[in-house]
Amino acid sequence: xxxxxxxxxxxxxxxxxxxxxxxxxxxxxxxxxxxxxxxxxxxxxxxxxxxxxxxxxxxxxxxxxxxxxxxxxxxxxxxxxxxxxxxxxxxxxxxxxxxxxxxxxxxxxxxxxxxxxxxxxxxxxxxxxxxxxxxxxxxxxxxxxxxxxxxxxxxxxxxxxxxxxxxxxxxxxxxxxxxxxxxxxxxxxxxxxxx
Numbered sequence: 001x002x003x004x005x006x007x008x009x010x011x012x013x014x015x016x017x018x019x020x021x022x023x024x025x026x027x028x029x030x031x032x033x034x035x036x037x038x039x040x041x042x043x044x045x046x047x048x049x050x051x052x053x054x055x056x057x058x059x060x061x062x063x064x065x066x067x068x069x070x071x072x073x074x075x076x077x078x079x080x081x082x083x084x085x086x087x088x089x090x091x092x093x094x095x096x097x098x099x100x101x102x103x104x105x106x107x108x109x110x111x112x113x114x115x116x117x118x119x120x121x122x123x124x125x126x127x128x129x130x131x132x133x134x135x136x137x138x139x140x141x142x143x144x145x146x147x148x149x150x151x152x153x154x155x156x157x158x159x160x161x162x163x164x165x166x167x168x169x170x171x172x173x174x175x176x177x178x179x180x181x182x183x184x185x186x187x188x189x190x191x192x193x194x195x
Contacts (some may be wrong), residue, residue, distance in 0.1 A: 009162065011135065011172035013051040017106040018044055021091060021120050022060045023112025025069045031114065031144050035194040038071050040140040040166040043123040043188050046078040050181040050188075051173040054106065055085040058091045060119060069189075083158055084085045090122040098130060108133045110160075110169055112140035117152035124156045 006012070007132050020041060028034045048055050057068055062085050067073070075082055084094040092098060101109065109132050111121055127134045136156055143149040157163050164172075167189060174185050 002136065006175075008133075011108055011110065011164075011169055013053050013173045013175070015106055016053055016108035016110055016173070017101055017104075017113070018048045018053055018055045019091060019097070019123070020045065020055065020057045020068075020072070020111045021111065021123060022058055022065075022115075023068050023072055023113050024062070024065050026066045027060070027114055028069055031142055033142055035140040037114075037140050039071065039191075039194050040137065042072055042075055043096065043114055043191065044110070044140055044168055044169065045072065045080065046188055047170040047173060049076070049078045050184055053082060053110075053173060054100075054104070056094075056100075057081060057096050058094060058113075058119075059083040060089070061083050061085070061087055073124055073184040075100050088122075089119045090126045091119065092123065092126040092130070101132070106133065107131075110135050110137060110164075112137045115148070116140065116141045117145075117148040121152045121156055124161050125159055128160050135164045135169065137159050137166055139165050140164045151181075 045055055057070060057080050068083055086093040109127055111120060111124055111134060124134050124136055138153055153163060170185060174182060
Protein backbone atom coordinates (compact mmCIF):
# COMPACT_ATOMS: atom_id res chain seq x y z
CA UNK A 1 0.00 0.00 0.00
CA UNK A 2 1.69 3.22 -1.13
CA UNK A 3 1.51 6.39 0.93
CA UNK A 4 -0.59 9.24 -0.37
CA UNK A 5 -0.20 12.81 0.83
CA UNK A 6 -2.51 13.58 3.76
CA UNK A 7 -3.63 16.97 4.97
CA UNK A 8 -2.12 18.10 8.25
CA UNK A 9 -5.70 19.03 9.18
CA UNK A 10 -6.72 15.37 9.11
CA UNK A 11 -6.38 13.40 12.32
CA UNK A 12 -3.45 11.02 12.39
CA UNK A 13 -3.52 8.27 15.01
CA UNK A 14 0.22 8.58 15.58
CA UNK A 15 0.05 12.31 16.27
CA UNK A 16 -3.21 12.58 18.20
CA UNK A 17 -4.51 12.04 21.72
CA UNK A 18 -8.04 11.93 23.14
CA UNK A 19 -8.93 14.12 26.12
CA UNK A 20 -12.12 13.26 28.04
CA UNK A 21 -13.06 16.28 30.17
CA UNK A 22 -14.92 15.87 33.47
CA UNK A 23 -17.50 13.21 32.58
CA UNK A 24 -18.60 12.90 36.18
CA UNK A 25 -21.97 11.51 37.20
CA UNK A 26 -22.94 14.41 39.45
CA UNK A 27 -22.29 16.96 36.72
CA UNK A 28 -24.00 14.81 34.09
CA UNK A 29 -27.14 14.54 36.25
CA UNK A 30 -27.78 18.26 35.69
CA UNK A 31 -27.57 17.94 31.89
CA UNK A 32 -30.79 17.01 30.12
CA UNK A 33 -29.31 15.96 26.76
CA UNK A 34 -26.53 13.71 28.11
CA UNK A 35 -27.27 10.28 26.61
CA UNK A 36 -26.03 10.87 23.04
CA UNK A 37 -22.81 12.71 23.97
CA UNK A 38 -21.98 10.06 26.60
CA UNK A 39 -22.55 7.31 24.02
CA UNK A 40 -20.34 9.14 21.51
CA UNK A 41 -17.58 9.59 24.08
CA UNK A 42 -17.67 5.87 24.85
CA UNK A 43 -17.33 5.16 21.12
CA UNK A 44 -14.40 7.60 20.87
CA UNK A 45 -12.67 5.84 23.77
CA UNK A 46 -13.25 2.43 22.18
CA UNK A 47 -12.00 3.76 18.83
CA UNK A 48 -8.92 5.24 20.45
CA UNK A 49 -8.23 1.76 21.85
CA UNK A 50 -8.51 0.23 18.37
CA UNK A 51 -5.99 2.65 16.89
CA UNK A 52 -3.56 3.05 19.82
CA UNK A 53 -4.51 6.66 20.45
CA UNK A 54 -3.71 7.54 24.08
CA UNK A 55 -6.66 8.62 26.24
CA UNK A 56 -6.49 11.05 29.16
CA UNK A 57 -9.34 11.70 31.58
CA UNK A 58 -9.84 14.61 33.96
CA UNK A 59 -12.20 15.13 36.89
CA UNK A 60 -13.25 18.48 38.32
CA UNK A 61 -13.00 18.54 42.12
CA UNK A 62 -13.75 14.80 42.44
CA UNK A 63 -13.92 14.97 46.25
CA UNK A 64 -17.10 16.99 45.83
CA UNK A 65 -18.38 16.05 42.36
CA UNK A 66 -17.55 12.33 42.37
CA UNK A 67 -15.77 10.26 39.77
CA UNK A 68 -16.17 9.55 36.08
CA UNK A 69 -19.57 8.11 35.18
CA UNK A 70 -19.89 4.33 35.27
CA UNK A 71 -21.30 4.53 31.73
CA UNK A 72 -17.69 5.12 30.68
CA UNK A 73 -15.65 3.34 33.33
CA UNK A 74 -17.59 0.06 33.04
CA UNK A 75 -18.21 -0.04 29.30
CA UNK A 76 -14.98 0.75 27.47
CA UNK A 77 -12.13 -1.38 26.24
CA UNK A 78 -9.34 -1.00 27.09
CA UNK A 79 -10.05 0.41 30.56
CA UNK A 80 -9.67 4.12 31.11
CA UNK A 81 -6.46 5.36 32.72
CA UNK A 82 -6.75 6.89 36.20
CA UNK A 83 -8.42 10.29 36.04
CA UNK A 84 -6.37 13.40 36.75
CA UNK A 85 -8.02 15.57 39.43
CA UNK A 86 -8.19 19.33 39.03
CA UNK A 87 -9.74 22.39 40.61
CA UNK A 88 -9.22 24.93 37.82
CA UNK A 89 -11.65 24.70 34.94
CA UNK A 90 -8.93 24.32 32.31
CA UNK A 91 -7.36 20.87 32.10
CA UNK A 92 -4.00 22.53 31.63
CA UNK A 93 -3.83 22.59 35.42
CA UNK A 94 -2.78 18.96 34.84
CA UNK A 95 0.50 20.15 33.33
CA UNK A 96 1.86 16.61 33.03
CA UNK A 97 -0.62 16.06 30.19
CA UNK A 98 0.94 18.75 28.05
CA UNK A 99 4.43 17.44 28.79
CA UNK A 100 3.44 13.85 27.93
CA UNK A 101 1.80 14.90 24.66
CA UNK A 102 4.79 16.99 23.62
CA UNK A 103 7.29 14.27 24.47
CA UNK A 104 5.26 11.73 22.48
CA UNK A 105 4.82 14.08 19.49
CA UNK A 106 1.04 14.20 19.98
CA UNK A 107 0.06 17.67 18.86
CA UNK A 108 -3.48 16.88 17.65
CA UNK A 109 -5.73 16.85 20.70
CA UNK A 110 -9.28 15.54 20.27
CA UNK A 111 -11.46 17.01 23.01
CA UNK A 112 -14.79 15.74 24.33
CA UNK A 113 -16.69 16.03 27.61
CA UNK A 114 -18.55 18.57 29.71
CA UNK A 115 -19.45 21.33 30.01
CA UNK A 116 -18.93 22.85 26.59
CA UNK A 117 -18.82 26.48 27.76
CA UNK A 118 -16.78 25.95 30.93
CA UNK A 119 -14.09 23.27 31.27
CA UNK A 120 -14.10 22.21 27.62
CA UNK A 121 -13.88 25.77 26.27
CA UNK A 122 -11.22 26.95 28.72
CA UNK A 123 -9.14 23.85 28.01
CA UNK A 124 -9.45 24.29 24.25
CA UNK A 125 -8.46 27.96 24.39
CA UNK A 126 -5.44 27.12 26.56
CA UNK A 127 -4.38 24.25 24.29
CA UNK A 128 -4.55 26.57 21.28
CA UNK A 129 -2.35 29.08 23.09
CA UNK A 130 0.17 26.24 23.64
CA UNK A 131 0.28 25.60 19.86
CA UNK A 132 -1.70 22.36 19.83
CA UNK A 133 -4.01 21.53 16.93
CA UNK A 134 -7.36 21.03 18.67
CA UNK A 135 -10.40 19.21 17.35
CA UNK A 136 -13.60 19.54 19.39
CA UNK A 137 -16.01 16.66 18.85
CA UNK A 138 -19.26 18.62 18.57
CA UNK A 139 -21.55 15.62 19.16
CA UNK A 140 -19.48 14.51 22.19
CA UNK A 141 -19.63 17.74 24.20
CA UNK A 142 -22.67 19.17 25.94
CA UNK A 143 -23.87 21.66 28.52
CA UNK A 144 -26.89 22.39 30.70
CA UNK A 145 -27.99 25.21 28.40
CA UNK A 146 -28.29 24.98 24.61
CA UNK A 147 -27.25 28.61 24.06
CA UNK A 148 -24.12 28.16 26.19
CA UNK A 149 -23.28 25.05 24.17
CA UNK A 150 -23.90 26.67 20.76
CA UNK A 151 -22.06 29.93 21.49
CA UNK A 152 -19.13 28.05 22.98
CA UNK A 153 -18.73 25.92 19.84
CA UNK A 154 -18.71 29.08 17.74
CA UNK A 155 -16.21 30.78 20.05
CA UNK A 156 -13.81 27.82 20.03
CA UNK A 157 -14.01 27.56 16.25
CA UNK A 158 -13.37 31.27 15.80
CA UNK A 159 -10.34 30.94 18.11
CA UNK A 160 -8.85 28.27 15.83
CA UNK A 161 -10.23 24.93 17.00
CA UNK A 162 -11.64 22.56 14.39
CA UNK A 163 -15.13 21.17 14.94
CA UNK A 164 -15.60 17.53 14.06
CA UNK A 165 -17.93 14.64 14.83
CA UNK A 166 -17.44 11.27 16.46
CA UNK A 167 -17.67 9.34 13.21
CA UNK A 168 -15.38 11.73 11.35
CA UNK A 169 -12.71 11.39 14.06
CA UNK A 170 -12.99 7.60 14.10
CA UNK A 171 -12.72 7.30 10.32
CA UNK A 172 -9.73 9.67 10.23
CA UNK A 173 -7.94 7.57 12.85
CA UNK A 174 -8.62 4.51 10.68
CA UNK A 175 -7.69 6.16 7.39
CA UNK A 176 -8.14 3.11 5.17
CA UNK A 177 -10.81 0.43 4.76
CA UNK A 178 -7.98 -2.11 4.47
CA UNK A 179 -6.87 -1.38 8.03
CA UNK A 180 -6.95 -4.56 10.18
CA UNK A 181 -9.23 -2.77 12.68
CA UNK A 182 -11.75 -1.60 10.06
CA UNK A 183 -14.26 -4.39 10.81
CA UNK A 184 -14.28 -3.48 14.50
CA UNK A 185 -14.62 0.18 13.58
CA UNK A 186 -17.58 -0.68 11.34
CA UNK A 187 -19.29 -2.44 14.24
CA UNK A 188 -18.69 0.60 16.44
CA UNK A 189 -20.14 2.94 13.80
CA UNK A 190 -23.22 0.78 13.30
CA UNK A 191 -24.17 0.61 16.97
CA UNK A 192 -27.70 1.92 17.51
CA UNK A 193 -27.75 5.26 19.34
CA UNK A 194 -29.44 5.63 22.72
CA UNK A 195 -33.15 6.47 22.71
